[in-house]
Amino acid sequence: MNDSTNPSQDHEAHSADSNARGLPRPPLNPPDSRTNGALPTHEAESTALPLELPPQVDRSIFDNSSDNLLRLELPQDDRSLLERSGNLLATSAIEAEPLPLDHAEVAASPPPPSPPATLHRLIRTIAGFIILFLTLRLLALEPFGVPTGSMAPTLIGNHREGPCPRCGHLVRIGDPGPGDRGGVFEDAHCPNCSQAKIDLSASRDISGDRLLVDKNIFNLRNPRRWEVAVFRCPVDDSKPYVKRVVGLPGEEITIQDGDVYANGELLRKGLAEVRETRLPFFDLSYAPPQTWAKRWLVEPPNEDPRLPLPQPAVAPESRTVDASILHDGAVHLDASSPEKTIALTYRHTNVNEGDRETEVRAWNSYNGPPRRASRTQPVRDFALTCDVQVISGDDGLFSCRLYDGADSVTLDLTVGAKPPGLASLMREKHGGLASIRDRGLLPGQTYHLEFSFFDRRVAVALNGRPLFEPIDLPPVSKRDDVRRPLQLGARACNVIVKNLKLYHDIPYTHGGQTDITSWKLGPREYFVLGDNTSNSQDSREWRSQDADPKTGQHEPRPGVPEGAFLGKPFFIHQPLRLGRTTIGGQEREFQTLDWSRLRWLH
Numbered sequence: 001m002n003d004s005t006n007p008s009q010d011h012e013a014h015s016a017d018s019n020a021r022g023l024p025r026p027p028l029n030p031p032d033s034r035t036n037g038a039l040p041t042h043e044a045e046s047t048a049l050p051l052e053l054p055p056q057v058d059r060s061i062f063d064n065s066s067d068n069l070l071r072l073e074l075p076q077d078d079r080s081l082l083e084r085s086g087n088l089l090a091t092s093a094i095e096a097e098p099l100p101l102d103h104a105e106v107a108a109s110p111p112p113p114s115p116p117a118t119l120h121r122l123i124r125t126i127a128g129f130i131i132l133f134l135t136l137r138l139l140a141l142e143p144f145g146v147p148t149g150s151m152a153p154t155l156i157g158n159h160r161e162g163p164c165p166r167c168g169h170l171v172r173i174g175d176p177g178p179g180d181r182g183g184v185f186e187d188a189h190c191p192n193c194s195q196a197k198i199d200l201s202a203s204r205d206i207s208g209d210r211l212l213v214d215k216n217i218f219n220l221r222n223p224r225r226w227e228v229a230v231f232r233c234p235v236d237d238s239k240p241y242v243k244r245v246v247g248l249p250g251e252e253i254t255i256q257d258g259d260v261y262a263n264g265e266l267l268r269k270g271l272a273e274v275r276e277t278r279l280p281f282f283d284l285s286y287a288p289p290q291t292w293a294k295r296w297l298v299e300p301p302n303e304d305p306r307l308p309l310p311q312p313a314v315a316p317e318s319r320t321v322d323a324s325i326l327h328d329g330a331v332h333l334d335a336s337s338p339e340k341t342i343a344l345t346y347r348h349t350n351v352n353e354g355d356r357e358t359e360v361r362a363w364n365s366y367n368g369p370p371r372r373a374s375r376t377q378p379v380r381d382f383a384l385t386c387d388v389q390v391i392s393g394d395d396g397l398f399s400c401r402l403y404d405g406a407d408s409v410t411l412d413l414t415v416g417a418k419p420p421g422l423a424s425l426m427r428e429k430h431g432g433l434a435s436i437r438d439r440g441l442l443p444g445q446t447y448h449l450e451f452s453f454f455d456r457r458v459a460v461a462l463n464g465r466p467l468f469e470p471i472d473l474p475p476v477s478k479r480d481d482v483r484r485p486l487q488l489g490a491r492a493c494n495v496i497v498k499n500l501k502l503y504h505d506i507p508y509t510h511g512g513q514t515d516i517t518s519w520k521l522g523p524r525e526y527f528v529l530g531d532n533t534s535n536s537q538d539s540r541e542w543r544s545q546d547a548d549p550k551t552g553q554h555e556p557r558p559g560v561p562e563g564a565f566l567g568k569p570f571f572i573h574q575p576l577r578l579g580r581t582t583i584g585g586q587e588r589e590f591q592t593l594d595w596s597r598l599r600w601l602h
Helices: 007-020 078-084 115-139 271-277
Strands: 048-053 069-075 143-145 159-163 170-175 210-214 226-231 236-247 254-256 259-262 279-283 296-298 331-337 339-346 381-402 409-415 422-427 429-438 446-454 456-463 484-503 518-520 525-529 565-572 576-583 587-592
Touching: 159 576, 236 259, 271 446, 271 456, 331 339, 331 381, 409 484, 422 456
Parallel strands: none
Antiparallel strands: 048 069, 143 210, 159 170, 210 565, 226 236, 226 565, 236 525, 254 259, 254 518, 279 484, 296 339, 331 484, 339 484, 381 409, 381 446, 381 484, 409 422, 422 429, 446 456, 576 587
């Protein structure tokens, strides 16, 4: 018998014998292709490793083993695996399971992080956020608080609020300051139903909005018309001011009939600015106990197959709506018959005076009780928002019309599943303004509609997206007071109009200056106005602190220098409202975030 045994055969024999006795088998290294399948010479060098057996293992199963040692002949490289793994037979050999025959691996799980390491990681994360915040605040962003209401309702200052006891609408009134309260909180008025004597004296004070301001944007570009800006006032640099930019350098600004003109040209707002500046005066969802029935008139459709004329001649008392049309906080226009048409007109009334019809006048309830009608300004620019739920319809039509005291503009939307749908705008007595196909209303769907007629500009959006490019009508010198700004109509369809709200534009005034109607700006100056036009110190009223030596008058200083701008507010990050909770059987009030007003600014 030949004593020289093939090293690879010897290794395989030991491995097979070990596997037969239920012991773990060392891993086999794959053959090297450079040696034609034979293991490299250095891997064939075997070494005997002493392994101590547990006492519970029967030693008789091992041939020629009279002690507690088992000698395994392993290649040199495979021995390192056992040296790293420690005593593989520290547990019972009977419970040990054989490893797979090819490429057994030892899975090493990383130990869980120790509590000090987790704490250090948390501290590093917090420190990183603090450093990032401080860097952004130093270089790019800065929070500003709004203490006053000169920009209400776009930006709310310190105030109090509570529900109207008659219709449930939110009543909000600004804080006039520490020395000037004078019972203003005892006589709040509802902007929706005109309920008077709402006592908010026991309500909690609520802090004004907090804004995030981009400090660098005006280093990259100049201020733009209609955007909100923070700046240092040219006549009072003790604190920053926040207003809306209206006039640009070199322009001559004029305010007439509530509108603003630059060099004789009417300034018009886009849809984004309309959404920020519109003031609500009617909300269908909040009705007084007597309901809103007397504010809606059913019109005979004889003269117009879609909608009635803007000022119907028939006495309104006999044509108010009933419960079949106005119920559940919505207007139900059921004109399902092919030839049936329903047309409604909204008329503005004073609930406190027996629903007497009256013109719509400017009044910001944030400032307290309304002034006498002779001291308030009529408004003629209106906007509508609502949700239109289409119940049924085939070749039908839904229409709405806005009137600004000079012109009526009608929006027609076809209703039905038959393509193509059609949306069109028409100026009454003048013809069509615009139309677009594939924009009709489909049965079973609900659409959010925005329709505005501000500054003689018509804008329409459906589900937040504009339907047409803004359409500008020429300015007019004379417009009538408006008592009936809105009409709705439906033909051959069944629609429900919900969440209907009416708004009017900001009626800009001359402020406290009755002797000034226009202001001239320098080459690097801007004209700014507050959205709360009747309660704002802005470019209309600023005058130089030193009197002119010749005239003795303090000359107007309407312009904000270009270098005085500090930044642009772009996000209301902390609008607050009043929250209530019950603790220990007692109701407690607290300030909490008003999620409905958390928004980006244009």
